[in-house]
Amino acid sequence: MKLSTPFQLGPFRLANRIVMPPLTRMRAGRADGAPSPLAAAYYGQRATEGGLIIAEATQISQQGQGYPQTPGIYTPDQVAAWRPVVQAVKKRGGIFFLQLWHVGRISHSSFQKDGGLPVAPSAIRPAGNAFTNEFKRVPHETPRALELNEIQRIVADYRKAAENAKQAGFDGIEIHAANGYLIQQFLEDKTNHRTDRYGGSIENRARLLFEVVDAVSEVWPIDRVGVRISPFSDVGDVADSDPTALYAFVVEGLAARGICFLDLIEARARAGLVDQTVRRQGL
Numbered sequence: 001m002k003l004s005t006p007f008q009l010g011p012f013r014l015a016n017r018i019v020m021p022p023l024t025r026m027r028a029g030r031a032d033g034a035p036s037p038l039a040a041a042y043y044g045q046r047a048t049e050g051g052l053i054i055a056e057a058t059q060i061s062q063q064g065q066g067y068p069q070t071p072g073i074y075t076p077d078q079v080a081a082w083r084p085v086v087q088a089v090k091k092r093g094g095i096f097f098l099q100l101w102h103v104g105r106i107s108h109s110s111f112q113k114d115g116g117l118p119v120a121p122s123a124i125r126p127a128g129n130a131f132t133n134e135f136k137r138v139p140h141e142t143p144r145a146l147e148l149n150e151i152q153r154i155v156a157d158y159r160k161a162a163e164n165a166k167q168a169g170f171d172g173i174e175i176h177a178a179n180g181y182l183i184q185q186f187l188e189d190k191t192n193h194r195t196d197r198y199g200g201s202i203e204n205r206a207r208l209l210f211e212v213v214d215a216v217s218e219v220w221p222i223d224r225v226g227v228r229i230s231p232f233s234d235v236g237d238v239a240d241s242d243p244t245a246l247y248a249f250v251v252e253g254l255a256a257r258g259i260c261f262l263d264l265i266e267a268r269a270r271a272g273l274v275d276q277t278v279r280r281q282g283l
């Protein structure tokens with residue numbers, strides 16, 4: 001396959017087959033989660049005519065944040081701050097998607113309202129360390145299992161974040177269902193021990209992902225919605241007893257909905273990679 005030849009991705013004519021993946025930068029405002037003018041410079045520099053960029057993971061709510069200075073897309077100020085970033089990419093003819101993110105149990109109480117515990121499908125503590133809002137690394141806390149009615153709130157947060165991404169001018173969105181964050185915590189049975197309709201069978205564990213995809217596709221045409229998954233990856237201390245059956249079901253459900261693209265991460269990264277990176281960078 002010729003990397004430099006055009007490719008039709010849903011409604012988008014890509015100039016080539018090279019896509020910039022979502023890369024967390026931790027450069028947003030500390031207090032308000034709004035991307036700074038540096039983000040416009042950064043993405044503008046990387047934009048090319050007909051080139052697809054998927055912007056860094058961006059939390060859909062305060063509850064969904066798990067790293068210091070990552071951006072959000074749930075307040076009017078955040079939406080306003082994303083607009084010039086989008087314009088910098090559009091000015092150069094780039095195609096720009098936003099990755100929507102909820103970290104679930106990978107958060108820390110320092111990010112949560114009133115210092116509450118991070119949330120998860122089940123109260124199971126991940127191995128390894130969390131970031132605090134003060135850039136410290138501390139052992140993960142045991143999260144709080146979400147109540148059934150709170151799950152609908154999270155689906156609504158995704159919908160609202162999708163609406164906000166549209167208002168900010170993005171061309172589409174990617175649902176982050178990879179790397180051990182909330183949606184993958186629901187999908188896999190090491191992290192999901194629920195006994196209600198979000199746990200147990202594969203159908204039940206995949207329910208949150210499909211509800212999120214269906215909710216955001218009320219806001220965006222489905223051919224502008226991508227999904228990222230990382231089957232077989234143990235990042236975030238996730239695992240499943242039958243990943244082939246689980247992800248076959250997931251991929252079939254996403255294909256039936258006609259999503260824009262499926263973004264698959266090869267399971268090369270290992271738990272502990274973040275710690276190694278942090279050590280290297282001296283954080």
Ligand SMILES: Cc1cc2nc3c(=O)[nH]c(=O)nc-3n(C[C@H](O)[C@H](O)[C@H](O)COP(=O)(O)O)c2cc1C
Nearest residue numbers: 021022023024056057099176178179228264265266
């Ligand atoms: C510093 C850094 C930040 C990353 N941030 C994100 C992110 O925000 N969202 C995400 O889905 N993946 C993130 N990743 C994973 C990359 O998008 C990518 O999948 C990874 O580097 C492996 O490349 P590959 O998927 O092409 O094999 C990050 C990786 C690195 C090194």
